[in-house]
Amino acid sequence: MLEVSDLHVYYGGIHALKGISLEAARGQIVTLIGANGAGKSSTLRAISGLIKNKKGTITYKGQDITAMDPVEVVKSGIVMSPEGRRIFPHLSVEENLYLGAYSRSDKDGIERDKEWVFDLFPRLRERKNQKGGTLSGGEQQMLAVARALMSAPDVIMLDEPSLGLAPLLVNDVFKIIGLINEEQGKTVVLVEQNAFAALKIAHYAYVLETGSIVLQGTGEELINDKRIIEAYLGG
Amino acid sequence: MNLATFIQHFLNSLTLGSLYALIAIGYTMVYGILRLINFAHSEIFMLGAYLVFWGITLFHLPWPLAIVASIILVAGMGIMVDRIAYRPLRDAPRISALISAIGVSFFLQNVAIVFFQAIPREVYRPEWLENPIIFHGVRVLPLTLFVPVLSLLLMLGLVYVVYHTKAGLGMRAISKDIETSYLMGVSVNQVIALTFGIGSALAAASGIMWALRYPQLQPIMGTIPGFKAFIAAVFGGIGSIQGAVIGGLTLGFIEIMTVAFFPDLAGYRDAFAFILLIAILLVKPTGLLGVKMEDKV
Numbered sequence: 269m270l271e272v273s274d275l276h277v278y279y280g281g282i283h284a285l286k287g288i289s290l291e292a293a294r295g296q297i298v299t300l301i302g303a304n305g306a307g308k309s310s311t312l313r314a315i316s317g318l319i320k321n322k323k324g325t326i327t328y329k330g331q332d333i334t335a336m337d338p339v340e341v342v343k344s345g346i347v348m349s350p351e352g353r354r355i356f357p358h359l360s361v362e363e364n365l366y367l368g369a370y371s372r373s374d375k376d377g378i379e380r381d382k383e384w385v386f387d388l389f390p391r392l393r394e395r396k397n398q399k400g401g402t403l404s405g406g407e408q409q410m411l412a413v414a415r416a417l418m419s420a421p422d423v424i425m426l427d428e429p430s431l432g433l434a435p436l437l438v439n440d441v442f443k444i445i446g447l448i449n450e451e452q453g454k455t456v457v458l459v460e461q462n463a464f465a466a467l468k469i470a471h472y473a474y475v476l477e478t479g480s481i482v483l484q485g486t487g488e489e490l491i492n493d494k495r496i497i498e499a500y501l502g503g
Numbered sequence: 504m505n506l507a508t509f510i511q512h513f514l515n516s517l518t519l520g521s522l523y524a525l526i527a528i529g530y531t532m533v534y535g536i537l538r539l540i541n542f543a544h545s546e547i548f549m550l551g552a553y554l555v556f557w558g559i560t561l562f563h564l565p566w567p568l569a570i571v572a573s574i575i576l577v578a579g580m581g582i583m584v585d586r587i588a589y590r591p592l593r594d595a596p597r598i599s600a601l602i603s604a605i606g607v608s609f610f611l612q613n614v615a616i617v618f619f620q621a622i623p624r625e626v627y628r629p630e631w632l633e634n635p636i637i638f639h640g641v642r643v644l645p646l647t648l649f650v651p652v653l654s655l656l657l658m659l660g661l662v663y664v665v666y667h668t669k670a671g672l673g674m675r676a677i678s679k680d681i682e683t684s685y686l687m688g689v690s691v692n693q694v695i696a697l698t699f700g701i702g703s704a705l706a707a708a709s710g711i712m713w714a715l716r717y718p719q720l721q722p723i724m725g726t727i728p729g730f731k732a733f734i735a736a737v738f739g740g741i742g743s744i745q746g747a748v749i750g751g752l753t754l755g756f757i758e759i760m761t762v763a764f765f766p767d768l769a770g771y772r773d774a775f776a777f778i779l780l781i782a783i784l785l786v787k788p789t790g791l792l793g794v795k796m797e798d799k800v
Contacts, residue, residue, distance in 0.1 A: 316686060318682065318685070318686065337685075338685045338686050338688070339685065339688050339689070339690050339691075342686070342687070342688035343688065347686070347687075347688075348686055349686075350682070350683055350686060354680060354682075354683040356675075356676050356679050356680065356683070357679070358675070358679055359672070359675060359676065359679075363672060363675075366669075366672060367672055367673075367676050367684070367687050367689070368687050368688075370669070370672070370673060370684075370687055370688045370689045371687075371688030371689075372688075415687065416687075419687065419688055
């Protein structure tokens, strides 16, 4: 469904991605793991259209989306929730959600989806008139995911959704990701530092190291892989 | 000073303050989104005034039509300025756009000199605007009443757009975090263009009312009001629309009232604004309602 082939990204003189190729099939959870600076975020940012200076091709549902800007990418059905949540602290919870639906014009559909994400995250309904900045870290992460869902995406890309959350909340986040995938059939591309939790729910996983994919396989395969255990799972 | 005179001064302050406020809103909206001081804004103000009188004398348009045409044209010019002079520099260091802004300001001023000539021109006012209204000893020109009311209506319209429309939601989001807004599907460039359009339309409205109030046109007429409105925006807290309104009104009151109470200081009239600027920068650099602008949360 989403296919990246031979993707190169340059930041000034730095060659950040050195020919990444990956694939996310419909309805799968695909995870990218690896150390800081391995190029996980860059991959997502390139797919979402934020990075213009890139080579290679990105295709989605058979369409070449490499040159699209972020608005076109969202409209085509791929949304990215950025690292650090980046909710709008001065806007209310509800406004944050409407912002996620900015690219849509079907009013009824937007209202329906708003009710649906409120059902998914009841805490957000309780706080819908509160400013985003007053939410706790966990609630802000819920809001970031909910906001991304408001664009009615087929593919949702999450950059470090568990970053900075208490262990209990990390569980919640992964539960929600599973739910979005299973109940809604959304394809999920997940970038995570928390390799173990990510591999546990992923159908397929890629391991990145300094801008290249060094290992790939199903989540189950990698979770038992000796190299992975040594490098990421603290074996 | 008797009460009637005081009321006259009060209304004059309100008028001048509203005119500053309308210009200041444009500065603050653009700054709020792009962190750019749009120096060309004072020329937009000037063009708004000129175009009305051009429309009336050259094309014999009726007043209301000339005003509407001027505001629309000037809003379009504001959008063009962004498109040509600022958008290509969006990813460049902020100082580049600032220099570009100064360039556009000089350019428009000189274009105005070429088209309208440098000699000041007198503004012909309809007769009903010339006759003062006298009420219980208070003598005011009709404009002194119209300007605050019209300004208030324009500001209410602005509040509606910013707080109750989709585009307004986009503006408020962009002002905090352009990249995430973009990721959420906000057409950033369109929203920025709209911001320039609205800010320019308000500056044009202010320029037109200014020219009726102080009936003289010249290509540099925007410079001093523009500077003062900028100071008003900084005083109120740049980036905040409410702040711009409060700053504009404050400046109007300080200017008129100081001269009213201390006529000896009349010659320093233009200096008050700059004293206010220095004072606020020393005491509260973010301005009255301003918050520290952060690029990332």
